Amino acid sequence: MKILVTGGAGYIGSHCVLALLEQKNDVIVIDNLSTGHLETIETLKKYGNLKFYNLDLVKSKNLSIIFNENNIDAVIHFAAFSQVGESVKNPQKYYINNVVGTLNLLQAMLENNVKKIVFSSTAATYGEPEYIPIDENHSQKPINPYGQSKLMIEKIMDDYSNAYNLKSVRLRYFNVAGADSHTRIGEWHNPETHLIPNILKSKFKDGQIFKMFGDDYNTKDGTCVRDYIDIEDLVNAHILALEYLNNGGETNFFNLGTNNGNSVKEVFSTCERVLGEKIAVQIEARRAGDPASLVANNSKAKKYLNWTPKISLENSIKNAYEWEKVLQERI
Numbered sequence: 001m002k003i004l005v006t007g008g009a010g011y012i013g014s015h016c017v018l019a020l021l022e023q024k025n026d027v028i029v030i031d032n033l034s035t036g037h038l039e040t041i042e043t044l045k046k047y048g049n050l051k052f053y054n055l056d057l058v059k060s061k062n063l064s065i066i067f068n069e070n071n072i073d074a075v076i077h078f079a080a081f082s083q084v085g086e087s088v089k090n091p092q093k094y095y096i097n098n099v100v101g102t103l104n105l106l107q108a109m110l111e112n113n114v115k116k117i118v119f120s121s122t123a124a125t126y127g128e129p130e131y132i133p134i135d136e137n138h139s140q141k142p143i144n145p146y147g148q149s150k151l152m153i154e155k156i157m158d159d160y161s162n163a164y165n166l167k168s169v170r171l172r173y174f175n176v177a178g179a180d181s182h183t184r185i186g187e188w189h190n191p192e193t194h195l196i197p198n199i200l201k202s203k204f205k206d207g208q209i210f211k212m213f214g215d216d217y218n219t220k221d222g223t224c225v226r227d228y229i230d231i232e233d234l235v236n237a238h239i240l241a242l243e244y245l246n247n248g249g250e251t252n253f254f255n256l257g258t259n260n261g262n263s264v265k266e267v268f269s270t271c272e273r274v275l276g277e278k279i280a281v282q283i284e285a286r287r288a289g290d291p292a293s294l295v296a297n298n299s300k301a302k303k304y305l306n307w308t309p310k311i312s313l314e315n316s317i318k319n320a321y322e323w324e325k326v327l328q329e330r331i
């Protein structure tokens, strides 16, 4: 198949591109390289037939031409800004990039009669959890512009499905972790805000102390609980979602998580075990906007997509550590 991947130079997008190439699909990537990396594209090109367009979904008038030139069968849409804190300070950046960019993409799809899209949504569309584990029937009341922008897109996709028969699968990610198990690509954010890479990076910087945000939550050990889903398991769900649409599946939405919560302290001690050494840590005040607990109920994805996450948190952290060593050589 010929699959268009937006945001294919970023963390999650690049791992999905790799899996699609390994399955012998032709992959067309659009990325404006605002947070993704050209080096990642160069690496991916070694593994199959990949065509890259350095384009911004918001500004480009050429999207329709790309569809036309490449005979696209389906789209997987990752391109978005995704930092919760930044979205609170600069909502315009999020609404324009995430929502307008998606509207332009959907317009080009309709102009070219492409009617299948898998969309990168988020647990942040649920907002403050009313119960745990969170299933897909949980109310969606985002508490930040990032989550709002993703929810708006979900609603737009429902309307487009009803009106234009443009079928979508929206995948609501919990906390994505890990890296390619062959260390070809991995997580590469600048600045890095996520828990696991931040703990692992402490090993490489002398005198650096890892900051743990809050130990006074109402959880098993006082630190926030999250559901960490490995990137390779997550990518596999995208491949299954495409199959689901190709087999005539209706517009739908699924949580991607493991059904298991791990506290920040548990993640920290697993990282220490993987690193084989103690990491200096300092307890800081709570980070604004962090809910105490976020854990997925993933039974719907299991039922409809036949998806089962297989990679343990420890193995995910091992892969992230192997990748971090590569990254430290590069930067």
Ligand code: UFG
Binding pocket: 082, 083, 084, 122, 123, 124, 146, 174, 175, 176, 193, 194, 195, 196, 198, 211, 212, 213, 214, 224, 225, 226, 264, 287, 290, 294
């Ligand atoms: N944390 C630390 N120290 C750090 C980084 C994180 O203690 O240096 C803590 C956070 O306070 C939080 C937990 O580790 O309790 C996880 O934080 P992350 O930043 O790794 O992940 P989030 O849960 O904040 O965010 C993730 C995605 C977002 C998405 C959100 C959905 O990165 O894109 O889940 O709720 F919006």
